Amino acid sequence: MRVPRVMKTREFTLFVFLVVFVAVVGMRSPRFLAVENIYDVLKDSSVLILASLAQFLVLLTGGIDLSIPSTMALTGMLLGMFNIAVPNLPFYVYVGGALLLGFVLGSFNGIVVARLRVPPIITTLGTLAMYRALVFLVSGGEWVSAHEMCESFVSIPVVRFLGIPAIIWYAFIVFLLVTFFLTYTWTGRSIYATGDNRNAARLVGIDTRKTDYLVFMLSGVISGLAGLLYVTRYAAAQTDSATGYELQAVAACVIGGVSVFGGSGTSTGVLLGALFLGLLYNALTQINISPFYQMLVQGIAILIAILANTFAERSRAERLLKTRRHRV
Amino acid sequence: AGEQAGAAAGKKLRIALVVKNLGNGFFEAARDGALEAAKELGDVEIIYQGPSSPTAEGQIEIIENLIATRVDGIAISANDPDALVPVLKKAMAQGIKVISFDSGVSEGGRILHLAPSDTELIGRSQVKLLGELIGWEGEIAILSATAQATNQNAWIEYMKKELAENPKCKNMKLVAVVYGDDLSDKSYREALGLFKSYPDLKGIIAPTTVGIAAAAKAIQDQGLTGKIQLTGLGLPSEMKAYILSGVCEKMALWNPIDLGYSSTYILYNLIKGKNTGAVGDVFSCGRMGEIKVGPGGVAVMGEPFVFTKENIEKFAAMF
Amino acid sequence: METPLLELKDVSMMYPGTLALDGVSFRIRQGEVHALIGENGAGKSTLVKIMSGVLTPTKGRIFLEGEEVAFGSPLDAQRAGIAVIHQEAAVFPDLSVAENVFMSSPVYAGRVPLLSWKEMHRRAAAILEELGVPLDTRAVVKDLSTAERQLVEIAKALTHRARIVIMDEPTSSLSAREVEDLFRIIRDLKASGTGVVFISHKFEEIEEIADHFTVLRDGQYVGEGQVRETSREEIIRMMIGRKMEQYYPERDSRPGEVVLEVRNLSREGVFRDVSFEVRRGEILGFFGLVGSGRTEVMRCIVGVDAWDSGEVCFEGKTVRFRSPREAMRHGIVYVPEDRQLQGCILNMSICENITLPLLTALHKRGWIDQVRERRFAEEYAKRLEVKAPHVHVWVNALSGGNQQKVVLAKWLAAQPSLLILDEPTRGIDIATKAAVHALVADLAAQGLAVLLVSSELPEVLGMADRVVVFHEGKVTGVFDARACTSEEIMRAALGHGERGVV
């Protein structure tokens, strides 16, 4: 029997897993399946989807970006303060500002990694702390709160286009752009190549340092946008905004089948992985289990997803000793 | 905080204010109060410190360092009532006067605890506030900080007691206690979860500043203003928008400025030997008047203050 | 005389600690196939890397059609029309075949620089077709065998309309038929005026395809000439500085009792019903085309992969090892074919590599005896004539051939009773090869049983007592190496022909 090619992909396995998961939770709590709840899941997952896509690009080259939540917080805080200083600008100014700030912060990571050759995990472990400290320093520890935010600022995630809230559009558009960039441009493919075999990439004429810089820069830009959406959605910019997103983003990627050693994984997988986590968090708040057990359930679910994923892959005749050297 | 650092302090008394974490508006306000008291007292220098995330380990490290610099007094708002006891004992053994404020340390780890208000009073009054808002009937829920937060847990205990004991509350039903971990996104998500799991929900109590703001935003976004009432403990400056728009008609808080102010006075008096901190002892605390140490070494500052549309503007400018 | 396509004048290359090239000059003309000859570590690959922009020479000048150039990166060389097949296949394991082939030259559909996947697959398929290997262009490269990867690497170089194609040992893992296809392509390139630099340790190939040759020895230019006008002996003398007496050792083998017996071994989709036995003191050759499943069988025997049915008997007992470690404990060692990935640890010293399989023997209660370790490593490095300043240099600082010697030294040091060699002389120069052969013959004479997997027919015929021939995962013949012809074996390897004798 011939199975269509799509059905053999990892993304398909994950998709089936998601459907089963939704069905099971839906049986316990029918509200979970309501249209507006799906909406809420999407809205809630948007920021995570963006963070995961940012992480994904870096993971593809075999690096890791732990500074994502700090980049988000710093961008969010600076824009919040900017919005106090210069209120009521059109929304695209703020969005542009977020992209620009993200660009700057991501570029710093990129330059340190590509030029100074500091391993990604160290660079971003460093900037994770540094950017967060900057949030504290620029804000003096104070919030930017709802009443200080102008209308055009807080409405950024909620305005609707074709009846769908903008925050979902942002995530969707970035997803499409990333997918397109990775599949149809040579630069995009060279990101895969760099992560897959750095030496070979150099030999075919890919400037691997440029690639390193590029992924961190892009990761910064996307995180910047995610930071803006985070802050505007919750109408509060705090020192602790977005903590914990670095590992959530890695988890989403890993669940989505991205290799942490670089070179393989798809944006669709990442999207599904992030949606899985989004659905999981949403489900946890809705099925009646003690909130104390949330973390345990979450851990078990992530482990199951990873195990299922690994074995689906394994059964596709991956052979033991052809696996490559580990890189983090 | 750097400006007070290490300067040749002369004869000045050094009093450290150790808070749950830095970057928290509530404590920044408490610091202002402490500085105000220091100015009045003249010979006091305030060291404001807190870990970068609200953990007991972080506070322990700070206290170890404070012991090393031989400060004269420590006022701490604890992340964990028990974990800090050993290190605070060590501090006291070195002759440092230790009190806790806001969020207490277990007896034995401090000379006295300055409660912003009576724990019982806070817990019970929250329920009453919400009761008034929802007409004393319907399902209610609590959105707290982390499951380990000392003061929140104590308040929740009393909220439950009030619901059980107050006859007016017999038609109010507590359906859930959830935890937003003092993160906007998690608190927001938990609030949404409450709306969905309990379609008949009438009110939410969020006794934490991050939680109440996130819950307010969630209510606003879902168009539930007026349908679900919100109250809790929040900072006026952070909640102004929601109080004015009616999402949260009433919320309570004590004045963190006064808290920092009184803590400084109490420590000053302890260091100077004017007071011992024993039960029944009475401290004179500048503009705050007199504060008396009650049973269990707990001194209570005053009643929580209720913020409404009418007075919010004034306080939002202050803290 | 016309200007050469590419000319290197007085080029030197200094690695930290090694002078790899010392004032070498080299030129390649239009429509010429130029063989670069030299022992392992003579500096051939280094020269290639300089020509392809991977390395910048410490001294010397490069001229491209008479104009001086400086290649700052592989990309510069590529733009200048130089395509390279590197000695160690530089492939992308997680990417598809088509993508690997076109990684250095994107395929766009129209004017807009957007990749066209359809076109890419179509063209990749066409190139592979021409090479005589219709691989699935959607297959992921990590699922390919070493040889297939090498072919992908070759296909990659052919995507460019290059003026110069440099091939650093392209045939080292190819079988005769693929070599033929490659030669056909080289002739086409030549006809279209492309200059081809060809590196190989196999004289049959050089004699067949090359017009001109340059010999390097110890990083120095020794001489050049027309292949047709120079005898093989003369070239070898230029290469090694002396005369070579003999290519394959005389062997007087008297096989003893059966050491290993394999009965009806099968692994789904890879090989089926494989049976053979090997005796003490016997060298059993395994011949077959690329991907015929020999490596797979060996991997199963030593416990890297699992088999589905059948039986393996070692020294009279049925065994089923779960790891190479277990196999080694019983006295079976397997020298894998992929030296860079499986054979040695590149960023470890020669010494540490050699003693790796022996750790359990070289310690006192868990502690490593450093002195004994070094002495041991030095002894084996010397026996295999590894060319290195001392045993503490990293293996990745060695030339390809010397790396292979380290790999051999490592497993010989384990003193096994059954030795499985998978392509042991790939990329080894003729003198060393003879040394390896002598060594293997010597081991066999001492009573060791040897399984010798090789894609080089002369080697199999010259060394083995009997030859097992594979075709598409099945044994198509077992021959007595002294009483058969290469035609018979080739026919069996291609799948025609009756089952052999013995």
Next chain:
Amino acid sequence: MKNVRQGIRIGAVLQRWEVILSILLLTIMVVNGILSPYFWDVRNLFNTTFNFTEKSIIALSMALVIITGSIDISVGSIVALSSFCMGLVASYGAPVPVIVLVGLLVGTVAGMLNGFLVGYLRIPAIAVTIGTMSFFRGIPQGILGDKAFTTYPEEFAWLGQGYVGGTLVPFQLVVFLALALVVGLVLHYTIFGRMVYAVGRNEVAAVFSGIPAKRVKFAVFTLNGLFSGISSVLLTSRILSTRPNIAQGFELEAITIAVLGGVAITGGFGGIPGVVIASFVIGFIRFGMGLMNVPGRVMNLVTGALLIVAIVIPEFIAFMKRRRETDIVEGGNV
């Protein structure tokens, strides 16, 4: 011929790295001494080690994990789980030796689970430990909820708070240094250590050479669990109570120490002496800043910057010495 390239032997690289770290440490000691009158006080210096020895102990075993090419971000959660179990038995009145044993045992078992998933099931370490991180902490979180264990016997306190025989030396510090010595010897002078390096540099080749890579990985994760257990005993004893949120963020701190100590995050390289020095570097920097009341966030900024700068320094020195040659290793590593 003498070996020209210093970079070739691990020993040489290590020396260089440790020299840099030691200089850094000295500089910090001097600068801190100038900036704060409280720094050069033996009692203070010993006391401040309480703040980092627990993390440094984990950093030792984390170094081995990283050298094999893995990573373990579940250590903080293992500490929590093991502390929880200690609290549980203590609440039933167990004597000190039993409590300690339970702590070590639980840590070891948790490490074994990680090791099994990474070593034997071959799931990437970061994926595994992201899952077990929630899993391990989820257990105490679920069972304990908003409660805490506070009933530890009084003698238990000595382990985490006591000093050795009337001196100023904390028992914790002695434990750390002893463990460092043991791990250092094992890593650098035994066949197990050699196997750890071999697996980290090329796992496949190691397996073909008869190295039991699975078992090695299993062993380093188990060791990491055991050390997290030891750390948990000390921490629990120091704060004499257990809450599910204990030891949050330990993973990043332990990794930071290991990496600053010169352990290559890509696996295969690094050693224990560097890790030990790095512990003191970070510990004393934080102590110095603490004495000057630098806010925690800003301390993080400094340690973060230090992490990057420490990696850049040797690069920079090499750059000054000679223009770097192209770093393309021959061929590809498929």
